[in-house]
Amino acid sequence: MEKTWNNKAWFLVLPVLLLVAFSAVIPLMTVVNYSVQDTFGNNAFFWAGTDWFDDILHSARFWEALQRNLLFSFIILALEIPLGIFIALNMPKKGLGVPVCLVLMALPLLIPWNVVGTIWQVFGRVDIGLLGHTLAALGIDYNYVRDPLDAWITVVVMDVWHWTSLVVLLCYAGLVSIPDAYYQAAKIDGASRWSVFRYIQLPKMKRVLLIAVLLRFMDSFMIYTEPFVVTGGGPGNSTTFLSIDLVKTAVGQFDLGPAAAMSIVYFLIILLLSWIFYTVMTSSDADN
Amino acid sequence: MARITLDHIRHAYGPNPKSDAAYALREVDHEWADGGAYALLGPSGCGKTTLLNIISGLLQPSHGRILFDGKDVTNLSTQERNIAQVFQFPVIYDTMTVYDNLAFPLRNRGIAEPDVDRRVREMLEIIDLSDWSNRKAQRLTADQKQKISLGRGLVRNDVNAILFDEPLTVIDPHMKWVLRSQLKRFHKQFGFTMVYVTHDQTEALTFADKVVVMYDGQIVQIGTPAELFERPSHTFVGYFIGSPGMNVMPAEVHGSTITLGSETIALDHAPKIAAGDKVELGIRPEFIRIGREGMAITVTRVEDIGRRKIVRANLAGQQIAIVASEDIEFPAEPRVTFDPGALNIYANSWRVGREA
Numbered sequence: 001m002e003k004t005w006n007n008k009a010w011f012l013v014l015p016v017l018l019l020v021a022f023s024a025v026i027p028l029m030t031v032v033n034y035s036v037q038d039t040f041g042n043n044a045f046f047w048a049g050t051d052w053f054d055d056i057l058h059s060a061r062f063w064e065a066l067q068r069n070l071l072f073s074f075i076i077l078a079l080e081i082p083l084g085i086f087i088a089l090n091m092p093k094k095g096l097g098v099p100v101c102l103v104l105m106a107l108p109l110l111i112p113w114n115v116v117g118t119i120w121q122v123f124g125r126v127d128i129g130l131l132g133h134t135l136a137a138l139g140i141d142y143n144y145v146r147d148p149l150d151a152w153i154t155v156v157v158m159d160v161w162h163w164t165s166l167v168v169l170l171c172y173a174g175l176v177s178i179p180d181a182y183y184q185a186a187k188i189d190g191a192s193r194w195s196v197f198r199y200i201q202l203p204k205m206k207r208v209l210l211i212a213v214l215l216r217f218m219d220s221f222m223i224y225t226e227p228f229v230v231t232g233g234g235p236g237n238s239t240t241f242l243s244i245d246l247v248k249t250a251v252g253q254f255d256l257g258p259a260a261a262m263s264i265v266y267f268l269i270i271l272l273l274s275w276i277f278y279t280v281m282t283s284s285d286a287d288n
Numbered sequence: 289m290a291r292i293t294l295d296h297i298r299h300a301y302g303p304n305p306k307s308d309a310a311y312a313l314r315e316v317d318h319e320w321a322d323g324g325a326y327a328l329l330g331p332s333g334c335g336k337t338t339l340l341n342i343i344s345g346l347l348q349p350s351h352g353r354i355l356f357d358g359k360d361v362t363n364l365s366t367q368e369r370n371i372a373q374v375f376q377f378p379v380i381y382d383t384m385t386v387y388d389n390l391a392f393p394l395r396n397r398g399i400a401e402p403d404v405d406r407r408v409r410e411m412l413e414i415i416d417l418s419d420w421s422n423r424k425a426q427r428l429t430a431d432q433k434q435k436i437s438l439g440r441g442l443v444r445n446d447v448n449a450i451l452f453d454e455p456l457t458v459i460d461p462h463m464k465w466v467l468r469s470q471l472k473r474f475h476k477q478f479g480f481t482m483v484y485v486t487h488d489q490t491e492a493l494t495f496a497d498k499v500v501v502m503y504d505g506q507i508v509q510i511g512t513p514a515e516l517f518e519r520p521s522h523t524f525v526g527y528f529i530g531s532p533g534m535n536v537m538p539a540e541v542h543g544s545t546i547t548l549g550s551e552t553i554a555l556d557h558a559p560k561i562a563a564g565d566k567v568e569l570g571i572r573p574e575f576i577r578i579g580r581e582g583m584a585i586t587v588t589r590v591e592d593i594g595r596r597k598i599v600r601a602n603l604a605g606q607q608i609a610i611v612a613s614e615d616i617e618f619p620a621e622p623r624v625t626f627d628p629g630a631l632n633i634y635a636n637s638w639r640v641g642r643e644a
Binding site for chain 1: 341344346365366367371372373375376377379381382383384392393396397437440441
């Protein structure tokens with residue numbers, strides 16, 4: 001097709017450009033500005049070049065936090081995606097059960113992050129929490145304040161509780177869009193339950209699953225509020241994710257330069273990983 | 289291949305139907321011959337898809353039994369009944385190749401791979417998609433997809449019947465003709481019992497040996513296209529088949545004459561009409577002659593449809609349609625006569641037979 005060049009069209013994207021500039025580009029540039037300078041307060045800045053980036057990329061603390069993030073996102077995806085699909089497959093397709101299930105599923109999504117954190121913080125406490133106290137009464141040694149593994153389990157279970165619904169709702173939307181004729185044809189073709197899933201339901205859910213994976217990956221990789229409220233990054237540094245580390249550096253220690261450099265690296269990692277996910281998951285579409 | 293017996297089938301979608309009106313299918317009691325090509329014809333919502341799904345086993349009838357070759361299959365699953373069904377919208381497995389789509393029903397039945405290969409290749413030849421066998425089925429056109437759906441049914445050469453649920457709805461008009469003639473050829477070649485649901489009379493009349501006309505949850509007539517045209521046994525059949533449909537006018541029967549407003553037509557027999565029956569006279573537009581004698585009409589409109597003209601006229605207070613030749617000339621006072629052999633008399637919408 002012949003492409004038409006019309007420079008007047010740029011005027012049409014100008015409003016969006018301005019909006020994006022104010023909401024994203026300019027704030028990002030201030031971060032870039034901080035990342036190459038040092039300050040000792042009084043609004044006095046000194047050129048630091050790439051020193052902060054050097055520091056970050058050679059800091060064990062950064063790499064450890066990044067590893068924790070990757071592990072956390074991996075566990076979250078490995079749990080929430082299959083569980084979400086499983087629940088969506090077993091949700092009622094018609095009748096009174098549909099609105100009931102949908103509302104129940106949507107409830108966790110409506111709770112603010114820090115409230116979710118508080119709920120689980122209390123829920124898991126050994127002295128007064130329903131979960132922590134019950135486990136203790138059963139003789140199970142569980143204490144998320146002292147044991148790193150228990151802290152991880154608590155944070156992971158909390159995230160699964162909070163966000164699996166999103167995967168369920170997306171998958172459910174994909175499932176209900178499949179016409180009945182597909183299931184009827186599968187019956188006539190003698191397809192097994194597994195074949196129906198593999199050749200009808202999964203292909204039809206592919207697009208929404210891509211969105212679910214991307215959303216859950218980005219969100220879990222940026223997780224901050226809930227673990228901050230529950231564990232505060234501890235015990236030790238065992239649940240200190242990049243975002244928590246970043247806030248500690250920027251707000252706790254007021255090291256603006258290193259924090260800014262870290263934000264940029266963090267941002268680039270998320271961008272890169274999301275791009276890889278998207279490219280890999282859509283490449284099968286391009287095959288045929 | 290099988291003879292299909294529908295033994296007093298009734299079906300309601302809701303539980304505990306209270307009246308006849310609650311039944312999507314009121315009562316169907318018929319036997320369909322082995323190897324026949326049947327078309328189920330009727331308007332939307334008349335129960336034809338319900339009946340089809342009952343035959344295929346996707347629906348359990350509320351009452352009655354269904355038999356294949358005398359064997360009760362009412363409680364058997366779709367798979368055990370061994371039938372094939374082609375749906376309104378082409379159902380294909382997107383992620384599979386064309387070849388795998390066709391092999392799918394065979395592999396599900398545990399047929400050995402060499403047999404699968406032989407039969408799939410045969411079927412690819414028949415539906416003319418050999419060149420596409422290794423392509424993903426996703427990007428095909430609607431008619432190619434529908435051919436695959438059809439192929440998946442035909443590839444199992446032992447099916448008891450093939451059911452079609454308005455399979456040509458999404459196909460382009462010129463491809464409809466091609467596919468329909470291919471279907472007829474398959475029918476001759478393989479001798480399947482075929483049941484074809486449609487609301488398009490042309491499709492039904494060209495496809496089927498026997499057309500089953502359904503109306504309001506019941507079968508109103510089963511007959512050859514000619515029978516449906518000449519002797520519609522229900523006013524609905526008269527109205528639904530033919531273009532334009534049959535003229536149906538309220539009338540009164542006195543002995544062997546029938547009165548239409550102020551006009552009286554002599555009959556060669558005395559139809560048996562019970563007192564209080566709603567009597568109607570039916571005559572197809574093709575069997576009305578315009579001339580200088582007979583009953584007076586006033587012509588209201590003439591539609592030219594190419595080789596023929598459709599005359600809309602007023603006869604004794606009733607709107608009627610008349611099919612006339614293209615070069616018709618209207619006399620000053622046009623009058624019409626009815627072909628006596630083409631008169632049909634209806635009592636409460638059902639045709640009163642000569643023999644009755």
